[in-house]
Amino acid sequence: MKYLNKFYDLSQTTSQEFDDFLSSLKDNQLIMVLNHFYKSEFIKNIKSTLVKFPYIPLEAEDIYVEFLQLYLSEVKKYKSYEKNVKFLNYFLNICKFFTLNKIRYWLRKKRIHNSLMLSTDELIYVLDEDSGNKMNENIESIDVENFYKSLSQKDKGIIEYLKVQEGKKIKLLTPRKLEQFRVNFLEKFNNYFTFAK
Known part of the structure; x- marks a missing residue:
């Protein structure tokens, strides 16, 4: 837990020491740090993006977990002297781009159908009397046999x-x-x- 306190102290400054500390963290330690300090911000950021796409079957928690599995190396690449941006903003921008990529993935035509946009009240059923009569005749002949x-x-x-x-x-x-x-x-x-x- 010492690394949580150290991370908090160093994140208030933009120094090479913070960058070195960030890159020296193990993956599980970095996950703990991100969970402890930034999880609520990240979830809020994802939810605000997902609200615009209610028919996409994604949850903010799922995106967050997948982000932590795939993008820790990107988080470790943070350089305060190069970016001239706070770590929180850097982290949230990476998260936002990751979320938008997930949404783009689900918006492809082969994965989402227009039928998801229709409510069942708008569906119109057309009765085909001829096929209904043929089906009834077939059923009757099978019953008689x-x-x-x-x-x-x-x-x-x-x-x-x-x-x-x-x-x-x-x-x-x-x-x-x-x-x-x-x-x-x-x-x-x-x-x-x-x-x-």
Whole structure:
């Protein structure tokens, strides 16, 4: 923690000693210093930039952490005698450029779509009745096929016989047997489609 106090004392001056001290810090020490003294300024700076782009999926904390991982070498390059600018301003300018680069990355067409800009209230649904009717017909034919597959061989034989005899006088079935088959068939049909849903 001595380096925090030393950093604070030296940062008040613009001297070669501060520059040397800054470049001598290890990465984890520099991260501690930046977190301790400048994190709130940096987060505030990022948030003020991100407010202009609400549809970009970035958070200020994420940008800050990524900055600390990638740009410590840039922070260590600070030279007070060359730049003639305070360390805080130098640091915030680097952070701002880093944030703008992140925003530029997310604004590329391949990463962001215009659909993110639309609210769901503005979407209009157009019904295609023809395709809806075709879909219903396909579903009905599939249901009938599945129902036919579920019938017993005896029922299938009677149905085939009735198809052949259509329009002719039915000789093998009495009216009572025919009515009983019709009632049983309708009951199976209703049960199948009631429970199939």
